[in-house]
Amino acid sequence: xxxxTTTVPSVRASHQPVPDARLRFTGxxxxxxxxxxxxxxxxxxxxxxxxxxxxxGVIFVLASDGFASAPGAANQAAVLPSTLGIMLGQLxxxxxxxxxxxxEYGTGQIRSSLTAVPKRxxxxxxxxxxxxxxxxxxGLVAVFAxxxxxxxxxxxxxxxxxxxxxxxxxxLVGGAGYLALIGLLAxxxxxxxxxxxxxxxxxxxxxxxxxxxxxxxxADWITVIGQWLPGVVGQSLFLGSEIFEPWQAVLxxxxxxxxxxxxxxxxLKRRDA
Amino acid sequence: xxxxxSLTKRYGAKTAVDSIDFAVRPGQVTGFLGxxxxxxxxxxxxxxxxxRPSAGRVLVNGKPYAEHAAPLREVGxxxxxxxxxxxxxxxxxxxxxxATHGIPRRRVDEVIDLTGLHSVAGKRVGxxxxxxxxxxxLAAALLGDPATLILDEPVNGLDPEGVLWxxxxxxxxxxxxxxxxxxxxxxxxxxxxxxxxxxxxxGRVIANATVAEIVGSTQTFVRVRSPRIDEVARRLxxxxxxxxxxxxxxxxxxxxxxxxxxxxxxxxxxxxxxxxTVQGSLEDAYMNLTRDEVEYRTTVTPDAALAExxxx
Numbered sequence: 001x002x003x004x005t006t007t008v009p010s011v012r013a014s015h016q017p018v019p020d021a022r023l024r025f026t027g028x029x030x031x032x033x034x035x036x037x038x039x040x041x042x043x044x045x046x047x048x049x050x051x052x053x054x055x056x057g058v059i060f061v062l063a064s065d066g067f068a069s070a071p072g073a074a075n076q077a078a079v080l081p082s083t084l085g086i087m088l089g090q091l092x093x094x095x096x097x098x099x100x101x102x103x104e105y106g107t108g109q110i111r112s113s114l115t116a117v118p119k120r121x122x123x124x125x126x127x128x129x130x131x132x133x134x135x136x137x138x139g140l141v142a143v144f145a146x147x148x149x150x151x152x153x154x155x156x157x158x159x160x161x162x163x164x165x166x167x168x169x170x171x172l173v174g175g176a177g178y179l180a181l182i183g184l185l186a187x188x189x190x191x192x193x194x195x196x197x198x199x200x201x202x203x204x205x206x207x208x209x210x211x212x213x214x215x216x217x218x219a220d221w222i223t224v225i226g227q228w229l230p231g232v233v234g235q236s237l238f239l240g241s242e243i244f245e246p247w248q249a250v251l252x253x254x255x256x257x258x259x260x261x262x263x264x265x266x267x268l269k270r271r272d273a
Numbered sequence: 274x275x276x277x278x279s280l281t282k283r284y285g286a287k288t289a290v291d292s293i294d295f296a297v298r299p300g301q302v303t304g305f306l307g308x309x310x311x312x313x314x315x316x317x318x319x320x321x322x323x324x325r326p327s328a329g330r331v332l333v334n335g336k337p338y339a340e341h342a343a344p345l346r347e348v349g350x351x352x353x354x355x356x357x358x359x360x361x362x363x364x365x366x367x368x369x370x371x372a373t374h375g376i377p378r379r380r381v382d383e384v385i386d387l388t389g390l391h392s393v394a395g396k397r398v399g400x401x402x403x404x405x406x407x408x409x410x411l412a413a414a415l416l417g418d419p420a421t422l423i424l425d426e427p428v429n430g431l432d433p434e435g436v437l438w439x440x441x442x443x444x445x446x447x448x449x450x451x452x453x454x455x456x457x458x459x460x461x462x463x464x465x466x467x468x469x470x471x472x473x474x475x476g477r478v479i480a481n482a483t484v485a486e487i488v489g490s491t492q493t494f495v496r497v498r499s500p501r502i503d504e505v506a507r508r509l510x511x512x513x514x515x516x517x518x519x520x521x522x523x524x525x526x527x528x529x530x531x532x533x534x535x536x537x538x539x540x541x542x543x544x545x546x547x548x549x550t551v552q553g554s555l556e557d558a559y560m561n562l563t564r565d566e567v568e569y570r571t572t573v574t575p576d577a578a579l580a581e582x583x584x585x
Contacts, residue, residue, distance in 0.1 A: 021374040021417060022343040031372035038365040039358065109358040111323055112366070112413060115350055116373045118322040118339035272324040 028117055028126040036100060036130055045096040046138045049179070052092065053085035053142035057150045060084050075168040078154060078161035082147040083175040083238045089142065090182050090207060090231070093135055097186030098199035100131050105194040114273045124191060124268055128184060128261070135183045139176030147172060174237035174246055181253040182207070185230055188257060191264035207231040230256045274299055274452060275320060275421065279329030282315050282476075289315045291476035292329060297454045299420075302447045304467030304484075305456035308563055311473040313456045314352065317425050320454075321350045333421060345374050345417030351424045354406035359399030363390055363409050366398060371416050384412040389438075403430030411439070421452040428462060440466050460556040464488070470555075474563050487558045494527045495534055498547035505545070508537045522546075 104110040190199035275297040282290040290312040318324040472480040514528035
């Protein structure tokens with residue numbers, strides 16, 4: 001506390017301390033990586049994500065019986081226990097997505113961030129890229145860990161899946177992709193609202209409340225809207241769907257993200273920090 | 274060099290900064306003075322682009338702050354203590370800022386040592402005192418070895434040694450030909466640190482001059498104490514001389530030097546117990562300048578309230 005330098009030290013060392021320092025996007029990416037990985041909340045959220053994914057897969061296998069054991073159906077059957085945890089994991093990743101940006105506003109950190117990067121938008125995009133890629137990688141770890149843990153349990157019941165089947169590993173990769181995309185949607189909601197409570201309410205509302213409310217309304221066009229909601233569309237990435245091919249589902253998800261990211265960018269440029 | 278031209282900031286109907294022009298020159302310490310709500314912080318925030326001006330502009334070394342290739346090398350700003358995520362350690366906070374500009378790790382360690390944060394650099398910022406937060410803010414401002422320093426209330430919350438350190442530091446910084454703009458509520462601190470002062474009131478520049486000029490604008494007066502003060506006062510009465518009674522045996526005289534007053538007392542045969550020339554302080558000058566500009570005035574002084582309480 002009282003580490004006070006009593007003599008005034010030299011302001012500038014004899015050498016140039018930062019000879020070729022300048023602002024670059026790669027530097028902003030590095031900065032965002034440091035910020036993401038030096039907070040306990042990040043590490044906790046990712047740890048919970050993996051645990052939930054594995055845990056729910058195990059519980060599901062233990063609780064159910066009568067898996068199809070036909071050769072093609074086995075691969076199909078292995079998808080559900082590996083990706084079931086996403087139902088809970090999507091909530092964890094959404095909360096984290098909101099927090100990585102709303103935490104900066106809540107603490108005042110944003111003013112340090114924007115003073116270092118006064119053009120502002122590089123911060124928004126770099127944070128999205130770092131958070132999106134990290135979440136995808138952690139999502140992959142979580143889903144494949146769930147597959148690895150549940151495989152011997154299913155194998156013991158004669159349900160022997162083969163990971164080299166593109167339909168199988170495609171679904172697992174799709175599940176990780178869904179987690180990353182839904183996390184990004186929550187992140188941009190947080191960037192628009194700049195508030196943790198509001199951002200989490202909006203993200204979870206879009207995932208949980210809106211589909212339920214829409215299901216109460218008996219009208220064909222409402223049903224169609226319900227099929228286009230991000231949480232519903234995204235399921236076709238790992239569970240398959242009769243409406244969307246996986247690549248179409250990715251496009252719809254990206255559309256949702258763009259709808260929130262564009263106002264987030266405009267507001268970040270315009271508003272006082 | 275910082276140049277503001279017709280710089281204006283409005284929040285709805287309220288004008289926080291009202292079309293101000295000023296220049297902050299290198300090689301000296303420029304102080305920003307003004308009561309709460311005068312627009313000091315808003316102006317500083319506009320310099321580094323945190324607030325958008327409603328009109329006018331402000332340039333740093335000829336360009337808007339955001340247009341520089343290496344903003345942190347142009348300006349180091351400490352605008353509020355703890356503009357930091359509370360869950361991150363001081364060192365990691367500095368590393369994250371340094372990374373944006375590719376500033377090496379060695380420089381991060383340098384500013385940690387420079388600001389005396391070494392023993393707490395690994396601790397999370399949430400537990401920092403205000404003074405520690407100020408030191409961390411200063412460390413962040415120095416990361417880019419900037420040409421200009423902007424410090425909003427830098428000694429707020431610092432211990433006396435820290436205050437002394439900041440004072441010496443900014444003086445030395447300016448002596449190297451760099452630019453320093455700092456604000457403070459502590460007039461005495463400003464008198465010791467600044468060379469040039471810009472006084473803001475209600476969003477306008479109400480004075481922009483050297484410390485010597487501003488102090489010189491206040492009148493000096495002579496305090497005279499005597500058991501027969503009335504006789505002295507009567508002897509001194511003449512045009513252009515103001516005599517103010519401040520106590521039963523004390524008067525303040527404006528318009529005459531001490532030697533003339535002493536001679537006058539002798540001529541009426543009165544002994545003086547005190548004869549002191551009082552130089553106006555920066556604080557007096559500041560109070561005079563901002564008398565009409567204070568937005569949040571304390572209407573009842575503590576003394577008056579106390580006296581009233583005793584009278585009951």
